[in-house]
Amino acid sequence: MKKLSIAVLGLLLVSGVVFAGGKAEGGAPAYPTKGITMICPWAAGGGTDAILRALSAAAAKQLGQTITVENRTGGGGAIGHAAIKNARPDGYTLGMVTFELNSLPQQGLIDFTYADYDPLIRVNADAATLTVKADAPYNSVKEFVEYCKQNPGVVSIGNSAPGSVWHIGAGLLANETGIDVKHVPFEGAAPAVTALAGGHIQAVSVSLAEVKSQLDAGNVKCLGIMDTKRSALYPNIPTFIDQGYNITYFTWRGLALPKGIDPAIRETLTKAFTAAMQDPEFVEQAKKMNLDLAFLPPAEFNAFLKENFDAVTKTMKAIGLVN
């Protein structure tokens, strides 16, 4: 099924590029005629920056113009997201939006939502995991839940920052399974994983890519992944659904435009970036970064954003992050 959809997508892409070439000659406004700016709300050198630079390089080949990545950082992502929303809607500025777009508004940290953008495509979606120390006495999500129930308020789960994607993920887990745990925020996922490997906390709820090096070294073990399917790289890690818990939870990244862009330009951009997502060089880069590419076209991405926003809001309320 998946292979088929990829094949169909590939075909669409090829025809898309051909048609795009055809249309430009047919009198549509010439676009793009100059370099494009891509706003990254996170710092240069980080995961978002790396994937965005690779994707931009692939899309630049399609568009025949350079794409410059601009890191507009600060405010926990708020500044960059605002910059994308407020950019001039001429198609020469767009940016990468990330999970935080759906968790900052509820906390009153930004005064706009996904609805203030023109979503382009979803790029990747990485599931949360439940990862514990290798020598921990529990070997499945069920055993972990039972342990937490017998020892309420003892287990500390590390996450990447207060109100962050993995904090909400761990909150979802605690809420759905009815366990009482301590949520300990760190400054990013890496310090949390290190604290786990050093035995200072008992679990982390971060993505598979973020625990990979410690997992390979046998310092930690992954009890479950909050995905709909198992990871291709680690097929023996069961999903939560496999273990009888109906929990799925992802962080995601996508591209978005400011509102009010000429539909023809949006179409050109959609086609270029859709094609870029299939570029072998880009796919290779994503694979090296252990990212799960999860393409969604504009309409589906928009629907996903709404669904995700509602789910995140519900969890945040349930765990008391917002009223």
Place this chain on the structure above:
Amino acid sequence: MDFGLIFSSIAPVFAPENILFILLGATGGVLIGSIPGLTSTMGIALLIPFTYGMTIIPSVGMLLGIFCGAMYGGSIAAILIKTPGTPAAAATLLDGYPMGQKGEAGRALAIALFSSFCGGMIGALLMTFLSPFISRMALKFGPAEFFTLAVFGLSVIISISGKSLVKGLISGFFGLLIATLGMDKVSGYLRFTRLIGFYEGVPFIPGLIGLFALSEVYANIENILKSEKVTAKISGVLPGWQDIKAIARSVVTGGFIGSFIGAIPGAGGDIAAFVSYSEAKRSSKHPEKFGTGIPEGVAAAEAANNGCTGGAMIPMLSLGVPGDSNTAVLMGAFILQGFQPGPMMYVEHLDIIYAVFASMMVANFAMLIVGMCGVKLFAKVISIERKLLIPAIMVLSLVGSYAINQNMFDVYFALVMGGVGYLLQKYEFPLSPILLALILGPMSESNLRRFMQIDNGQFWRIFTKPICVIFLVLAVASMIVSVRNQRKINKRVARSGGDAAE
């Protein structure tokens, strides 16, 4: 050890084109480091896309060149224009700038270069031979350990306070206070602000530029037209034998302190340099001369921050845990090349590990060569007429404040901090304690609260952790010794008529 493997893996590092890449990186690093606001992290991050098409050895070599070069580059601005080019060079200016003002800019630069090289080599050697051992120690650092490390770091404030301990403490507490601004790192609530630019706390680099560079610009406006030029005597591109003998001990101790602190994830060159400076002052026969422009001060700081480069690589390579922000970005470069740093790296790609070790040493030599070529050129900056130099520093400072986040808010913040720094200096409050507090305040606060959360608020448990006890004892000892030293210094100064420490 398999010597065959070692030789076959390091051979490509010495290929001419590879050496060229490392030299290019080191040149870029020295330049980036010397411009306040452009950090080595930024330089490495911006060059990573250029390494997509390269193989692992030249790309890592080039990035390591930037890393090492920038660590030295930071001292150039500190010595010449009283602004640390990178945060790690903040301790260098304590003695570097006074040396420059005495007409010894060339000597200070040469000492900084020599100490950077030696510190860097100590770090690289420790990294080569002790990685697996030291990395095990890094894992032992949990929230409680980080908290006590930060407390130890804060105790250094006393020895960098200058003449008045009270004024130093006031500066330090002012820094701690503004460090609480922004989003609470544990609960996520906003403290003392609704401004989006303060969400992540006060912008560190713009604050540093404001405090050190812009305050100097404002102060110089007062006498911009009275041009009292400082001319730099340049005796050589490397320190003389006398100087080397004088600084040898500070350099070696600094290199080790730097490597050790660098190996602790989350503690970087800035902390290392201050701790090493404080140690050099403590163990010196003439502590009263520190802060007046003496070679040991520059050497201790520079050896430590370059020792950090090797130290920070240790947990990155062997645990997959970056030691500081530079190595975090470097780790990204490894992953993009298809190598996941971490324990498996030593099993699966030992050849790459050896090549990285060799590249690190070559990068230090490259830094030495680039620095030696540059000393004469850089030292000329100080002889530029003030009415030309001051506006240039102003422009550089504003550009630097903007560059870090591409955000105008940071520029306004830097301008305000410039005013704060100007007033503080006018009334003889030292500025370095503010900087140290800005680095260590958030680190001590969030780790203390994390520790209390994990251990259910039982603070006494901190005394059951050996590393914590060691740091707490060190902190108390360092405070007592510094206060005693300060008293002695004051007495000695009073006896000699008060000119020695002026």
